[in-house]
Structures are given as C-alpha cells and as structure tokens.
Amino acid sequence: MRDPFETIQTRIAVRRGGLRLTVSAFCLLALVPAAQAQSASDSSTADELYQLRGTSEASLSADQDAASTLYGALPSPSSGGTASASSAGDSSTFGAASAPELQPAEDVTGTIASPSDLSQADQDYAASLARQNARVGTIDELPLDTSTDEAAVPGFSFGTLTLRPTLDQRVVHESVRYGSDRTRRTYSQSTLSGSLESNWSRHQFRADGSGTWQKNISGTGTETPSADFNAQLNLDLINDVTALLGTGYSYSQESRTDPNAISGATTQAGIHELRASAGLQKSLGLLRGSTTLDITRTIYGDATLADGTSVLLDDRDTVGAQLTARIGYEISPALVPFLEAYAGRETYDQRVDSTGAERSSKTWGVRAGAEVDLGKKLSGEFAAGYVLRELDDANLADISGLTVDGELNWSPTRGTDLNLGLATTLESATTAGQSGAIVYELDSSLSQQIRNDLVARLGATASYRDYDAGSGRNNQRSYGASAGLTWSVNRYLDLEADASYEQTREDGGTDEETMRVGLGLKLRR
Numbered sequence: 213m214r215d216p217f218e219t220i221q222t223r224i225a226v227r228r229g230g231l232r233l234t235v236s237a238f239c240l241l242a243l244v245p246a247a248q249a250q251s252a253s254d255s256s257t258a259d260e261l262y263q264l265r266g267t268s269e270a271s272l273s274a275d276q277d278a279a280s281t282l283y284g285a286l287p288s289p290s291s292g293g294t295a296s297a298s299s300a301g302d303s304s305t306f307g308a309a310s311a312p313e314l315q316p317a318e319d320v321t322g323t324i325a326s327p328s329d330l331s332q333a334d335q336d337y338a339a340s341l342a343r344q345n346a347r348v349g350t351i352d353e354l355p356l357d358t359s360t361d362e363a364a365v366p367g368f369s370f371g372t373l374t375l376r377p378t379l380d381q382r383v384v385h386e387s388v389r390y391g392s393d394r395t396r397r398t399y400s401q402s403t404l405s406g407s408l409e410s411n412w413s414r415h416q417f418r419a420d421g422s423g424t425w426q427k428n429i430s431g432t433g434t435e436t437p438s439a440d441f442n443a444q445l446n447l448d449l450i451n452d453v454t455a456l457l458g459t460g461y462s463y464s465q466e467s468r469t470d471p472n473a474i475s476g477a478t479t480q481a482g483i484h485e486l487r488a489s490a491g492l493q494k495s496l497g498l499l500r501g502s503t504t505l506d507i508t509r510t511i512y513g514d515a516t517l518a519d520g521t522s523v524l525l526d527d528r529d530t531v532g533a534q535l536t537a538r539i540g541y542e543i544s545p546a547l548v549p550f551l552e553a554y555a556g557r558e559t560y561d562q563r564v565d566s567t568g569a570e571r572s573s574k575t576w577g578v579r580a581g582a583e584v585d586l587g588k589k590l591s592g593e594f595a596a597g598y599v600l601r602e603l604d605d606a607n608l609a610d611i612s613g614l615t616v617d618g619e620l621n622w623s624p625t626r627g628t629d630l631n632l633g634l635a636t637t638l639e640s641a642t643t644a645g646q647s648g649a650i651v652y653e654l655d656s657s658l659s660q661q662i663r664n665d666l667v668a669r670l671g672a673t674a675s676y677r678d679y680d681a682g683s684g685r686n687n688q689r690s691y692g693a694s695a696g697l698t699w700s701v702n703r704y705l706d707l708e709a710d711a712s713y714e715q716t717r718e719d720g721g722t723d724e725e726t727m728r729v730g731l732g733l734k735l736r737r
Contacts, residue, residue, distance in 0.1 A: 214244065218229075223568075225598050227311065229720065230619045232501065240305065241309065254468065258548075264653055266427075267685070270308070271637075273505075274319070274390065274569045283431075283560070285312070285695075286657045291450045299356070302604035311484060318457070342598070343400075347429075348692045354491040355686045358387035362560050365703060365704065365737060366413070366737075367419070367737060368737070369558065372410055372411050372412055373408055373409070373410055373411070373417075374408070374409050374410075374411060374601075375406060375407075375408050375490075376406060376407050376408075376409075376732060376736070376737065377404070377406035377736075377737055378404075378405045378406060378407070378736045379402075379733075379734070379735045380401075380403040380404075380708075380732060380734045380735075380736065381400075381401075381402050381403075381405055381691050381732055381734075382400075382401050382403070382708070382730045382731060382732020383398065383399075383400055383429070383703055383731055383732065384398070384400075384401055384728055384729070384730035385397075385398045385399075385703070385728070385729050385730070385732065386398075386399065386433060386726065386727070386728045387724075387725065387726070387727045387728075388433065388725070388726050388727075389725045390468070390722060390723075390724050391722045391723065391724075395432050395433050396431045396432075396433075397428050397429075397430065397431030397432055397433035398428075398429045398430045399426050399427060399429055399433070399435065400426070400427045400429055401424060401425070401426045402425050402653050402733075403422060403423070403425075403732075404422065404423050404424035405421065405463050406421060406422075406423070407419065407420045407421075408420075413447070414448050415446060415447050416445070416446040416447055416648075417443075417444070417445045417446075418443070418444055419441070419442065419444075420441070420443075421439075421440065421441040421442070422440050423437075423438070423439040423440075424437060424438045424439070425437050426627075433439055434478070434479065434480075435463075435698065436464075436465050437463070437465070438462075438463060438464050438465075439461070439462065439463040440460075440461075440462045440463075441458050441460055441461045442458070442459075442460040442461070442487075443458065443460065444457070444458040445457045445458070451494075452494065452495050453492060453493070453494050454493040454494075454668040455490075455491070455492055456489070456490065456491040456492070456493065456504070457486060457489070457490055458487070458490075459489075460486070460487035460488075461484075461485065461486050461487070461737055462484075462485045462487075463482060463483065463484055463485075464482070464483050465479075465480050465481070465482050465483070466480040466481050466482075466483060466515075467480065468480055468698065468724075469688075469690075469716045469718075469722075469724050471639075471641065471643070471646075471649070471677070471679075471685070471688070472528075472640075472641065472642045474517075474523055474525075476517060476518060477515040477516060477517055477518075477523065478516055478517065479504075479515065479516040480515055480520050480522075480526050481512045481513045481514060481515045481706050482512075483510065483511075483512055483513070484510070484511040484512075484513070485508065485509070485510050485511075486508070486509040486511075487506065487507070487508050487509075488506075488507045489504060489505065489506045489507070490504070491503055491504035491505065493731070498540060498541055498542045499539065499540070499542075500538075500539070500540040500541070500548060500550070501537075501538070501540075501542060502534045502537070502538045503535070503536065503537045503538075504536045505533065505534070505535050505536075506533070506534045506536070507532070507533050507728075508530075508531070508532045508533075508570050509530075509531050509532075510528075510529060510530050510531075510532070510551075511526075511529050512525040512526065512528045512529060513525070526561065526562075527528070527560070527561070527562045527565040527566050528560075528565070528642060529560070529561040529562075530558050530559060530560050530561065530640075531561075532556060532557065532558040532559070533554055533556060533557055533561050534554055534555070534557075534575070535554065535556070536553075536554040537552070537553055537554070538550050538551070538552040538553065539552075540583065546584065546585050547583070547584060548582065548583040548585075548710075548728065549580075549581070549582045549583075549584060550580070550581060550583065550595075551578075551579075551580050552578065552580070552581075552595065552597070553578050553579075553732070554575075554576075554577050554578040554579075555574070555575065555576055555577075556574070556575040556577060557572075557573075557574050557575070558572060558573050558574075558575070558640075560572050565642070567642070567644040567645075569605045569607070569608060569644070569692065570603070570605040571604070571635070571640060572603070572604045573601050573602060573603045573604060573640075574602045574700050575599065575600070575602075575638065576599070576600050576602075576603045577597055577598065577599035577600070577615065578597050578598060579595040579597030579617065580595060580596065580597060581588030581593055581594050581595025581596065581617075582594060582595075588623055589622070589623055589624075590620075590622050590623075591620075592618065592619045592620040592621050592632075593618055593619060594609040594617075594618035594620065594634075595615075595616075595617050595618060596614065596615065596616050597614070597615045597617075598612070598614055598615065599611075599612065599613065599615050599636070599638065599650075600612040601638055601647075601648070603647060608645075608646075608647045609647050609680050609681070610647070610731065611638060611647050611649070611650060611680055613649050613650045615636035615650075616636055616652065617633050617634055617635055618632075618633070618634045619631075619632070619633050619634075620632040620633075626661075627660060627661030628658075628659070628660050628661070629658070629659045630656070630657075630658050631657045631658075632654075632655075632656045633653075633654070633655040633656070634652075634653070634654055635652075635653045635655075636650065636652055636653075637650075637651045637653070638650060639651050639677070640684075646679070646680070646685065647679065647680045649677045649679045649680065650676055650677075650678045650711075650723070651675060651676070651677050651678075652675065653673075653674070653675045654673065654675070655671075655673050655675040656671065656672050657658055657669065657670070657672075657675070658671070664702075665699060665700040666697065666699050667697070667699055667700075668695075668696070669694075669695065669696040669697070669698065669710070670693075670694070670695055670710070671692075671693065671694040671695070671696075671712075672692065672693050672694075673690070673691070673692035673693075673714075674689075674692070675689070675690040676688075676689055676690075677689075677712045685719070686718055686719040686720050686721070686722075688717070688718040688721070689716070689717050689718070690714070690715065690716045690717075691714070691715050692712065692714040692715070693712070693713050694710060694711065694712035694713070695710065695711055695712075696708060696709060696710030696711070697709050699712075703736075704735060704736050705733065705734070705735055706733070706734040706736070707732075707733060707734075708728075708730075708731070708732050708733070708734060709730070709731050709732075710728075710730050710731075711727075711728065711729045712726075712727070712728045713725075713727050714727075714728070
C-alpha cells in the first residue's frame, strides 16, 4: 500500500508541471504580435539600410540610386518606397510571415550615372573600389618595357604578311696571322637581311634570310661572301595535331683551317646547302610527341690554286636524310623532360671517292633532356646523348661519342640577357684513311643595357674537333672573344662598334689568329 504522503507529493508535482506548460504557452502567444510589429518596423527602415554615408534620410534621387548600386555593391531600393506596417499585420494566423515583395529584374543592380552627377562621398567610394597598388615608375626613369626587338619596327604590310628588312653597312679592319705569314686588309661589308611573318588567326608562316658581301678597300685578303635563308609553315590540323613544313638554303666558303680544305688554295671551295623538312606534333594529355624528317643536299664548288688552276670537288657532294622522334612528359608548363631518338643515312653522289673509299654512312643516336620555359627569365632546352656513325667502307673506323646539345636564354635582371648555346655535329673526312671527327661547339653572349639607347655586348666561342683514334691526326681547338656597343639613334637607325679575336690551334698543324675591328650603321624598317 502506497504511502499517503508520497501520493500527495506526486499530485503537487504534476500540478506544478501543468502550471509551467500553461505559463510557457501564454508567453509564446504574447510574443506573436510583438514579432509582427518588429517586421513592420524593419520594413519601414529599409531605405535607411540602403543609404550610403553622406546621404540624407530623405528618399534617394535617381542619381543617388545609381551611386548606391555602383558595381552592384548594394541592392537598389524598391521604387514603391517602404512597406506599410498594416501589411505586416494582415496575417492573423500564428507562424505566418509576410513574404517580401520581389524587386523587378532591372532594379536589382540599377544603373551607373555619370561620375559628374555623383556626390563627393559617392566618388570617394567609387575610388576606393579601384586598384590601390598601382605600378611605381623606375628610379632611373627608364621605360618599363625597353624591348628593342624587330617586332617593334612597323615594317611593310602585304595583306596579312609583314616584311621587316634590315641593311647593315660597316667598315672592318682585319689582321690575320697564318703560321708565320701575316696579312692585313680593310674592307667594306654589306649585309641585307629581313623577316617575313604572317598575321593569321590560325596557321603561322615565317621566313628569315640574310646575305653578306665583302669588298676589299686596301690590303690583301680573301673576300668571303655568305647567305642564309629559312622558312617554316605551321598548320593547325584536327585533334590538336600541328604539321610543320620547312625549307632552307645557305652558302659559305670553306675555311683554310678546316681539315678538308685544299692546301695551298687561294680560294677555298664554296658550299651550297639546301634543306627541306616535314613533321607532326601532337599533345595527348600530359604527353608531348613529335616526329620530323629532314633532307639535306650538299654541293661543293671548285677550289682555286695560286696558279689559277681549279680543283674539282664534286666527289664530296652528298644527300642526307634523318628521321627524328621525340616524346616528352609535361611535369608543369615550365618543365618538360623528353627522350629523343634519330636515325639517318648519308649517300655520296660518287659511291667511291678520289681516295678509293666508300664514305656513305648510317647514323644512329639517342638523347635525353628537358625543356624549360619560365618566360623572359629563363627558357631553353638541354640534352645529352650518344651517337654512332657506321661507314660503308670496312677499312674506315666508325665514329662514335657522347653528344651535348642545348640552348639557354637567361635574364637575371631587367636589361641583362645571357645566351648560351651547345652543339655537337659529325664531320666527314676526305683524306685517305680518315673517317671524320666529332665537333663540339660552345657559343655564348652577354648583353647589358647601359642606357635606354645604349647596349653593351660581350661574346665568347669555343670549339673542339675530336678526330677518330685511327686517323693519326691531333685534335683541333678554337677560341674566340668579342665586345661591342650599339647606340640606337632612333627606332630605325643604330650605330655599332665591335672588336673580335679568334684563334685556332692544332698540334702538328698550322695555327691561325684573326683580329677584327669594325664600325657601321644598321638601318631597320
């Protein structure tokens, strides 16, 4: 049997609980009118929330509406003014809230009025939204963009093609020591060069060419003309495939320090080289693939001896073809490592030359390297590999060795540019019993902008000709250095002065030293 005292306590607790529920419900019902009144009060002060500093409490004008919605920063107030308090109290059902009236689409962002129609406060606000960290000018008051490349010259327009010609005229004094003999001469050198570039929306075409003529003014020496031309057409095909078509021509005279030069000749042979190439490039995700076929035709002219006799060198004429394939992986847009393999065949017009040797050959090579592109600061590529040339004549030794190739463009500071080039080539021989050599070449240049219109240049070159072990000939070394100044009179005319020194040494051979000093004008258009 339950205790009477315990039963009384239970009833009192239940009654207290019921009293609490009754009081809570009464308080909730009392807050409903206050919430509805507060909603009407918030609606009545909507204009005050939309106003900017510096504006009055009166309704905004059309120009001020535009200022309040400058750049879409704030919504535009309703054209109908404030909501009436009675509309907020129309709902008598508990929990129902008056839905805000939607603004027309054209009133959400508003319009921007003329800056002259805005108040000072609104103009200050608009200025605060603009860029605050504007670029600061240089201390030496040099232009921020001091590039003087050929693209800055307008050139001549031919439809969608632009031609930019350049004429370089200079006077050069040259001093040459060949063994114990020394010759000096002063000559005029004229160089006509130019570029033709397309301005197409899809494909791209570019051609570059130059020709140099020399004329002796005083002294004795060999006049060495030269010419070079290259053209390339890039075609954008379907599925991100690019076709590359190229052609070229060059002419030069063989140097008397060349191992294949005719001893005692007053004029060495002229070399004509014709080139053609075709290739495809394809990007597949992060992979970059390309393949190229190069065909080269080399023709040798006659050499002239001191007595006027001509020496025919047509047994050195060749046709060569090389197929190159490269695949790269894009780690980032700035770094693309790659692998490259190539195979080639060189065929002589005469299967057996004047020495009784079959000098046609096959060439195999592999390279591994990386492409770097960090914009104007650092760009280029570098690769190292191995090459093997197998000659058809079993009595001639094969040529093989390591290869190093690359080109680097570095600009550590504004106005300073460093260019570094490395190249490895195979050179055929014409002397009986010799196969040829591997030639390593280094070419570097440094330019420094002293003033906006004055640039100083330094250059250095080096080459090493490594003959095969069975040739019985010592390796040959060459070095060179140069310095110069370029003063830009205006965007079309430059005044240039330069000096250079070259040296070629070979143990057991004839050494040669050449010094040149030149002054000239360069006209661009």
